[in-house]
Amino acid sequence: MNYVVRIASLLLLLILWQIGSNHFGPRLLPPPMSVLAAVEEQARSGALFVNLGATLARVAASFALAISFGAVIGVLMGRHPALDRIADSWVVILLNLPALVIIVLAYVWIGLNEVAAISAVALNKLPNAIVTVREGARALDRQLDEVAQVFRMSPSVRARHLILPQLAPYLAAAARSGLSLVWKIVLVVELMGRSNGVGFEIGVAFQLFDIRLLLAYAIPFVIVMLAIETFLVQPFERHVARWRFRPA
Amino acid sequence: MSRAGDSDRLEVALECLSLPQTSGAARQILADVGFSLAPGEVGALIGPSGCGKTTLLRAIAGLVGVTQGRVRLPSGGRLGFVFQEPRLLPWRDVETNVRLAAPDANDGDLDAIFTALGLSDHRRDFPASLSLGLARRVAIARAFAIRPDILLLDEPFVSLDTALTLRLRQELMGLIEARSVTSLIVTHSVDEAIALADRVLILSSRPARLIADVPIPTPRRERDGSRIARVEVEIAGHLSAD
Structure with missing residues (x-):
């Protein structure tokens, strides 16, 4: 039933789009079929896949960097109040630094290259991951810590069976909000300093005032990200929470 | 008792144990608690609620530091702990x-x-x-x-109904006796202490001192075997089968 509503609502959006296109003219808002043809052109030439691939690779790299560094720093800050007091203001500053400032600084300081692009995106996501994981580390169950201590569990057993399962919901939350943040910022980074990727193509479309090309990149990209969210992130969230719903 | 046997005993000789309070000041929980348990011996710790029974167990397990005094675990040092919550x-x-x-x-x-x-x-x-x-x-x-070389249990039967308590007691004592594990059980019930232990250690209110160390003269088997105990177990069996 849910699916029916969802499909109906998407169809309604297409109809509104078509009406809007008739009203504003195809130059401002090309009709759906024309955009679909543009997608097909880009796919045939292979450009669509090259650019999507480049963007996805950047998303993956910066996401992985932000989540792994965020997890480690977050756990350390959550477990050690002294460290937390020192680093907390840095995290707050980073959290409030506009994405654009980080991107420009990265390109100026590191150069117009891949390293700068990926670190700029990762740095944008990092404070958010730290804060989320730190919350999880603060909520770690002290009673279970004592069990581990009394039974002399090894550090690796503690990490795998005690800490990670407790942090998993927080990591999943960080991953979920992280992914949507990262892929938006990746486009900006590409627009400003890369010569391929969806963001770069959108920049080209902007200069040529080619809305058809712009949508031909934007829509497949949104679909790919939605697919990743639905088929990777959400199943992961359900997986880490499975023990909560175990029936009697 | 031979010297070799001594290293198998649990030895507790606490003169003082204080814990920091949320206010920052330290508060003395345990004053003077000294006893030892022979291999396979079962001790029951009993005392007014809040007197520091749990803290004493935690000190033996190394979960809280002892301010003055010492705890020596039986040789081997493997320690089993049953917390009040299953954890x-x-x-x-x-x-x-x-x-x-x-x-x-x-x-x-x-x-x-x-x-x-x-x-x-x-x-x-x-x-x-x-x-x-x-x-x-x-x-x-x-x-x-x-x-375990030493087993510590913190109110293992609290908030279970009578039938379940009696059955679980039997299962627990079966294991303790079969493996002759030195055990220390915190309880608030005198009945339970008498039913389970070889010795009942009685603590005063806070800061706790050991005020009495009462041996139970009747062997446990005979306690379980008393006619009243048998009827008790039978009734419990009927109740839990229901």
């Missing part, structure tokens, strides 16, 4: 919970422990699906699985 990992099943605490346990021994505690059918269950009685059993199984 199981909710995201791991029953058997994994036990095995994580006792990675060296062999399958035969685990089978025996699970059977003795009636857990054989629950090995793959997750803690959320267990009743309190079953969860307590898992916590007990975990403590036995490490083949």
Whole structure:
């Protein structure tokens, strides 16, 4: 039933789009079929896949960097109040630094290259991951810590069976909000300093005032990200929470 | 008692134990508690509520530091602890919970422990699906699985009904006797202390001192075998079968 509503609502959006296109003219808002043809052109030439691939690779790299560094720093800050007091203001500053400032600084300081692009995106996501994981580390169950201590569990057993399962919901939350943040910022980074990727193509479309090309990149990209969210992130969230719903 | 035997005893000689309070000031919990348990001996710790029984167990387990005095565990030093709450990992099943605490346990021994505690059918269950009685059993199984040299139990039967308490008592004592594990049980019930222990250690109110060390003269088997105890167990059996 849910699916029916969802499909109906998407169809309604297409109809509104078509009406809007008739009203504003195809130059401002090309009709759906024309955009679909543009997608097909880009796919045939292979450009669509090259650019999507480049963007996805950047998303993956910066996401992985932000989540792994965020997890480690977050756990350390959550477990050690002294460290937390020192680093907390840095995290707050980073959290409030506009994405654009980080991107420009990265390109100026590191150069117009891949390293700068990926670190700029990762740095944008990092404070958010730290804060989320730190919350999880603060909520770690002290009673279970004592069990581990009394039974002399090894550090690796503690990490795998005690800490990670407790942090998993927080990591999943960080991953979920992280992914949507990262892929938006990746486009900006590409627009400003890369010569391929969806963001770069959108920049080209902007200069040529080619809305058809712009949508031909934007829509497949949104679909790919939605697919990743639905088929990777959400199943992961359900997986880490499975023990909560175990029936009697 | 021979010298070689002495190293197998649990020796507790505490002169002072203070814990920091939320206000920042330290508060003395234990004043003067000294006793020792021979191998296989079962002690029951009893005293007014809030007197520091749990803190004493935690000090023996090394979970809180002793301000003055010392604790010596029996040689081997493997310590099994049954907390008042079962404290199981909710995201791991029953058997994994036990095995994580006792990675060296062999399958035969685990089978025996699970059977003795009636857990054989629950090995793959997750803690959320267990009743309190079953969860307590898992916590007990975990403590036995490490083949403890000393077993500490903090009110292992609290908030269970009478029928369940009596059955679990029998299962627990069966395991303690079969393996002759030196054990120290915190309880608030005099009945329970008398039923389970070889010696009852009585603490004063806070800061706690050991005010009496009362040996139970009747062997445990005969206590269980008394006609009243048999009727008690029979009634409990009927109740729990219901």
